[in-house]
Amino acid sequence: MDKAMELIRSFGLPRLIITLFLLALFIIAPFAGINVGASLTDVLGRFGQNAIMVLAMVPMIHSGCGLNFGLPLGIISGLLGATLAIETGIQGPISFFLAILYSTPFALIFGWGYGKLLNRVKGSEMMIATYVGFSSVAFMSIMWLILPYHSPTMVWGYTGQGLRTTISTEGFYYHILRDSLNLRIGSFSISFGEIIFFAVFAFIIWAFLHTKTGTAMTAVGSNPVFARASGINIDKQRTLSVIMSTWLGALGILCYQQGYGFVQLYQGPMYMAMPAVSAILIGGASVNKANITNVIIGTILYQGIVSMTPSVMNSLIHTDMSEVLRIIVSNGMILYALTRKSGASR
Amino acid sequence: MSEMTNTLLEMKNVSKEYNGNPVLKDVNFTLKQGEVLGLVGENGAGKSTLMNILFGMEVIQQTGGYGGKVLIDGKEVKFASPLDALKAGIGMVHQEFSLLPGFTAAENILLNREPQNKSVLSLVFGDRANTIDRKKLQKEAIDAITKLGVELDPDMIVAEMPVGHKQFTEISREISKSAIRLLVLDEPTAVLTEKEAEMLLKAIRNLASQGISVIFITHRLQEILDVCNKVIVMRDGRIIKELEAADTSIPEMAKLMVGREVSTDKPKQDNDERKISDKIVLSVKNLWVDMPGETVRDVNLEVMDGEILGIGGLAGQGKLGIPNGIMGLFPAGGKIMLNGSEIPLNNPRACLDSSLAFVSEDRRGVGLLLDESLEWNIAFPAMQIQNKFLKNYLGGLIKWRDQAAIKEVTEKYISQLQIRCTSSLQKAKELSGGNQQKICLAKAFALEPKLLFVSEPTRGIDIGAKALVLQALREYNRKHGVTIVMISSELEELRQICDRIAIITDGAVSGILPAERPSEDFGILMVGKSKKEAM
Secondary structure: OHHHHHHHHHHOOOHHHHHHHHHHHHHHHHHHHHOOOHHHHHHHHHHHHHHHHHHHHHHHHOOOOOOOOOHHHHHHHHHHHHHHHHHHHHOOHHHHHHHHHHHHHHHHHHHHHHHHHHOOOOOOHHHHHHHHHHHHHHHHHHHHHHHOOOOOEEEEEOOOOOOOOOEEOOOOOOOOOOOOEEEEEOOEEEEHHHHHEEEEEEEHHHHHHHHHHHHHHHHHHOOHHHHOOOOOHHHHHHHHHHHHHHHHHHHHHHHHHHHOEEEEOOOOOOOOHHHHHHHHHHHHOOOOOOOOHHHHHHHHHHHHHHHHHHHHHHHHOOOHHHHHHHHHHHHHHHHHHOOOOOOOOO | OOOOOOOEEEEEEEEEEEOEEEEEEEEEEEOOOOOEEEEEEEOOOHHHHHHHHHHHHHHHOOOOOOOOEEEEEOEEOOOOOOOHHHHHHHHEEOOOOOOOOOOOEEEEHOOOOOOEEEOOOHHHHHHHOOOOOOOHHHHHHHHHHHHHHHOOOOOOOOHHHHHHHHHHHHHHHHHHHOOEEEEEEOOOOOOOOOHHHHHHHHHHHHHHHOOEEEEEOOOOOOHHHHHOOOOEEEOEEEEEEEEEHHHHHHHHHHHHHHHOOOOOOOOOOOOOOOOOOOOOEEEEEEEEEEEOOEEEOOOOOOOEOOEEEEEEEEOOOOHHHHHHHHHHHHHHHEEEEEEEEEOOOOOOOHHHOEEEEEEEOOHHHHHHHOOOOHHHHHHHHHHHHHOOOEEOOOOEEEEOOOHHHHHHHHHHHHHHHOOOOOOOOEEEEEEEHHHHHHHHHHHHHHOOOOOOOHHHHOOOOOOHHHHHHHHHHHEEEEEEOOEEEEEEOOOOHHHHHEEEEEEOOOOOEEEEEOOOOOOHHHHHHHHOOHHHHHH
16 A cells, blocks of 8 residues: 555656556447547547647746746747748748748747746746736737738738738648658547657757756756856856747747647637647656656656546536536646645655 | 753654655654764765754655654654654754855844834734834844854845855754754754854853753764764765763774774874975965855965965855955956966966866865766866867867766776776766765876965765865875865864965965864864964
8 A cells, every 4th residue: 555655756746647547438438339440540630730839848848947837938939930932922832941941030039038047037937927028918919900910821911911810821831740750540540740849849949958968957947056156157057048948939839739729819829829838748757857758758747637528528418517627637737746846856 | 051951852663765765764853852963974975864864854744754753742743744743842054054145144133033023014914014113123142142142144145145154144044944943953063163163062052051052963982972962873875873072082983984994193194295386386376256155355375385384264254255256266466476486367268278176165066067078077177178089080170078988087086096987978967075075186196287276175965975075185295286275264183184274364474384283273273362462
C-alpha cells in the first residue's frame, strides 16, 4: 500500500486522474458510436499542431523565468512571418520556410526586449508575462489594420486594406507537414511529418540542456545566487532563454496554422498561452522544473481530453460540455500548479 | 539557587519514529527549576526531534505522535501545538530566526503582545482598534533586554542588525513573556562571536538564578562546562550518558558524542615544520565592501604563498565582508593584486578566472544548488569557468556535458572527504549540514584554485564533521600548496589550523599575529586595541 502511494505520488495525482479519465473516454467511445481510429488520428493531429508551443515553455522554466504566459508575443512573431510569407505570393512548401525565416528576426528582437523586461521584475515574471502577452495582442490588433499589406488573399475585400481576422493557408502551406509521410490504416492515420518536425526541435532543446550553456541556464533557474557566485551572467542566461522560448512560440504557431488551415489574427493569440501552460503542467512539470517528457506526455493528455470529450460527451448526454470541461481542465491545472511551487518529477 | 528543588520537567521513556526509522529510543531525564541542562550530540543524534516533542510541533503529530510521557510539575502533558507549550511557560529559540526584518528590536520583542491604550474607536470596534502604548512598549522591551543582560538597541531595525543582535532580540522576546519557566535554546551561539557568546552565557546564568530553567543545545562544549549544571549526551537517538557538568571535561563529552576519540582544542598540532615563503601572493589595499551587517571599511592585508591565513573577529565587524567583497558578491572598492596583476572588483567571473575560489558561509543560499544532484554541485563551477568535464564537438562549437567525467570526479571527492550520501545523484538538500559543507569544499577543490577563501567552514556542523573539514583543508594546503584564507568566528579553530591570524575590528585589520600566540592576545585585538598594545 505504501509502495502504491509512493508510485502515485511520483506520477502525480492530477496526472493520474487525467490519464484514467482519458482511458475511460477511449473505452466508452465505441459504445457511444464513435470511431476510435478517427479519434486517435484527431489526438495525434492536435499533438503535432500544438507540441512545439508547449515546448516553448521549457527554456524559460529552466532559467527560472517561470511559465511563459507571454507566449502570445512569440505567436505574434509567427503571425508576422506568416503574413509576410503570404504577402510575397510564393506558394507551396517554400512559403512555410519563408514564414519561418521572416518570423525569426521578429522573434529574436521581441524576445530580447521581453527578456530585458523580465530581468527587471525578478520574482513576479509570470504576472508581468501575462500582461506582456495581452498588451502585445492589443497593440497588434491595431497594427493588423494599419500595416500596408496588399495580398488579395489576406486583406478585407470591401476596402482593400487591413488584414482579415482569419486567413486561409490553402495554397500556401496548408497541411504541409500533416500530409507528408502520412501512414493510413483504415480510419486511423498518423502524420510522421509533424512528429518528426517536433522531434527535431525537441532534440535540439534536449541537446541544448546538455551543453555547457544549457547547464548554466538550469543552474540560474535552480539557484541564481549560486550561479552568480560561479561566475555566470544571470541576466544574459535569462534573456537567452526568453529569446529561445519566443522563437519556439513563433515556430509553434506556424506549425499550428499548417495543421489547422488558418492564420488567426487580432484576438486569436490572446488565450493561446493557457492551453500550452496547462499541457506542460499536466505533463508533470512545475514552475521551475520541466523536461521534454513532460512536454510529450502533457500535450498528449491535454489534447486527448480536449478532442475526446466533445465527441464522447456530446453523443452521451447531448449537451455541449466540451468547452466547459476544457476550461476547467486548463485553468484548474494552472491553478493547481501555481499553488505548489516544487514537487515536479524529473 | 535555593529553588533548585522542584522538578519542572520530566521525560519518561520517550520514543519516536519516522516512517519506521526509530530516531529516539527510551529517553529519560528530569529538569529542576532554575537548572541549566546542556544537550549535546552530533547532527542527527535526535536533539531537535526531542525538542520538537517538548514544544508540541505539528511535525510530530503529522508523523504519528510519540511514545512515552512528558510531565510538567509531575502532571502529564500532551501539547497539540506550540501555542499550548507557550501557555505552559515553555519558550524556544530556534536556529533560524523568526523576526520581522522591517521592525525594530522592541517591536519584535513584544510582537502581538504589545501594551495597548484604549482609544475612542475601541468603544465602537472593540480591542482591535486599541492603539499601541509606545512608551510602555519601549520600557517592557528594555526590561527584557536588561533581564537578559546584553547590549541591544531597542530602536534598531532588525534588517540592519548583525546576526548576534538578531539572536539577542529573539531570546529577549521569549523571556519577555511573564509566564516563562523553561527556555530552550537551540544552538544560540553558533552564529555569535566569542564575545557575544560570552554575554549570552552570562545571561543564561542570570536567567537560571531567577528560577527559569534552560535547555541549552550547542556544539561548543566549553560553553556547556561554563554554564550548565547537567549535561546529557545523545547519540543515535539515545541518551548515552547524563553527566554533572562540574565533573566532566571536553574530551570526555566529545568522546561520548562521537563514540570515538576526537582531538579537540590542541593548538596547532603541527609536526611538519614547514617554511612559509615570503612571496606575497595576494595583496589587498584599502578594501571597502558594502555588505549589510558586515561592512568592511579599510582593509589592508598581505597573504603569503602557501600559508593558511586566518581571519577572525567579532560578528558584524566585517570579517565576512572581505571574501564576499573580493569575490564580487557585494559592492566593493579598493585594489586587489594577485601575483602582481590587478583583479577587477565586482566581477565574480574575473576572480574565478584568475584561480581564486570561495566557499561561502551561506551554504544553502550561495553555496549549493539544493535541488540538483551532488554531481552538478561539485562539477558546475569547474565546468563553467575552466571548461572541464566537457566534450567538444564540431570544433568546440558544441560543448557537451561529460557525464562520465562528472561522475568520476564526484565519486573521487565523496570518498576523499568521506561524504555520507546514497549516491552521487542524490540531491544536495537531502544531505546533513556537515556533508553539505564538504560538497561546498569539493566544489572549490574541483576548481583547483591557487588561492582559496573559506568562510565559516564549520558553522552549524557537528564536532566529528568539523574535525574532518579542518583536516581536509589542512591536507589540501599541504599536498597541493594551495594558499588558504579562512574566515571563522571560532578563534580556537583558527589557532588549530592557521599559520597567521588577522583580527578584524570595525571594518579594518586591528592586528596580525602568529597562531601560536595565546588566545588572550587575540582577545585584546578583538576589542579594538592596537597591534602595539597587544604585543
